[in-house]
Amino acid sequence: MNPKNPAPCEIIAIHTPGKVGSSTLHEALKARNRWPCYHTHFLDPEKLEAVANKLKIHTKTLNGHVADSAEVLRKMSNPRCKLKVITVVRDPLARNVSSFFENLELYGFNPDQLPNVRDMVAIFLSKVPLFTMDKWLDREIGGVFGLNRQCVPFCRNAGIALFQKNGIEFLFLKAEVSDWQKEAILQSWLGDIDIKLKRANITANKSVAPIYEEFKSELASQFSAVEAIYQSNWFRHFYTKEETGKFINGWKSKGTSGLP
Numbered sequence: 001m002n003p004k005n006p007a008p009c010e011i012i013a014i015h016t017p018g019k020v021g022s023s024t025l026h027e028a029l030k031a032r033n034r035w036p037c038y039h040t041h042f043l044d045p046e047k048l049e050a051v052a053n054k055l056k057i058h059t060k061t062l063n064g065h066v067a068d069s070a071e072v073l074r075k076m077s078n079p080r081c082k083l084k085v086i087t088v089v090r091d092p093l094a095r096n097v098s099s100f101f102e103n104l105e106l107y108g109f110n111p112d113q114l115p116n117v118r119d120m121v122a123i124f125l126s127k128v129p130l131f132t133m134d135k136w137l138d139r140e141i142g143g144v145f146g147l148n149r150q151c152v153p154f155c156r157n158a159g160i161a162l163f164q165k166n167g168i169e170f171l172f173l174k175a176e177v178s179d180w181q182k183e184a185i186l187q188s189w190l191g192d193i194d195i196k197l198k199r200a201n202i203t204a205n206k207s208v209a210p211i212y213e214e215f216k217s218e219l220a221s222q223f224s225a226v227e228a229i230y231q232s233n234w235f236r237h238f239y240t241k242e243e244t245g246k247f248i249n250g251w252k253s254k255g256t257s258g259l260p
């Protein structure tokens with residue numbers, strides 16, 4: 001094969017900030033075994049390198065997301081690569097909390113010997129950047145693909161955007177869209193009526209579930225410290241005023257409304 005004329009390839013990258021239900025989508029598409037499907041969080045080369053180095057220090061190994069990200073970047077260098085990108089957004093505070101519990105070791109915690117919930121919330125408020133999702137979208141969607149908010153024609157009521165940019169097909173979804181609607185969207189977009197979703201990597205089903213619920217209640221009692229998260233530009237691009245009110249009221253009543 002002539003290296004100057006590489007073979008075409010078609011791949012799917014489920015590219016998200018994590019803890020938005022992306023594992024569920026990845027497992028469903030992998031099960032169909034029809035497309036090379038990758039689960040990525042970092043396609044910005046500098047950020048990917050920084051994350052890889054941090055993981056090597058804390059865990060001595062690289063997880064699947066980092067390896068997948070590196071592979072997608074490699075394939076994207078092929079000008080004949082046909083890329084489909086799926087990005088999912090979620091109630092940003094619920095996402096931050098789930099991500100915090102997914103990465104307890106990175107915050108110095110032993111998941112088997114956790115401190116009291118009040119101390120954990122204090123660490124969360126001091127260590128987790130409030131606008132993590134916005135920064136991710138600016139870097140991983142804006143920086144990598146050249147898409148600002150105006151380039152993403154998102155329908156807030158339907159919770160979806162389907163469009164093309166620079167030869168790449170994009171699907172944006174809200175995590176709060178029901179599973180049966182996600183299935184219908186994916187089946188239509190990919191031409192496969194047999195795609196079925198089964199929830200995966202759910203924090204509320206893990207061993208930390210009891211303290212996870214206590215943590216959310218304690219955080220809700222300090223909601224004023226995080227309420228500004230629902231005023232960000234990206235959040236308002238994806239969510240209606242009614243949804244915003246639902247999220248805020250859910251937290252104030254010590255509940256949540258997003259995916260685990």
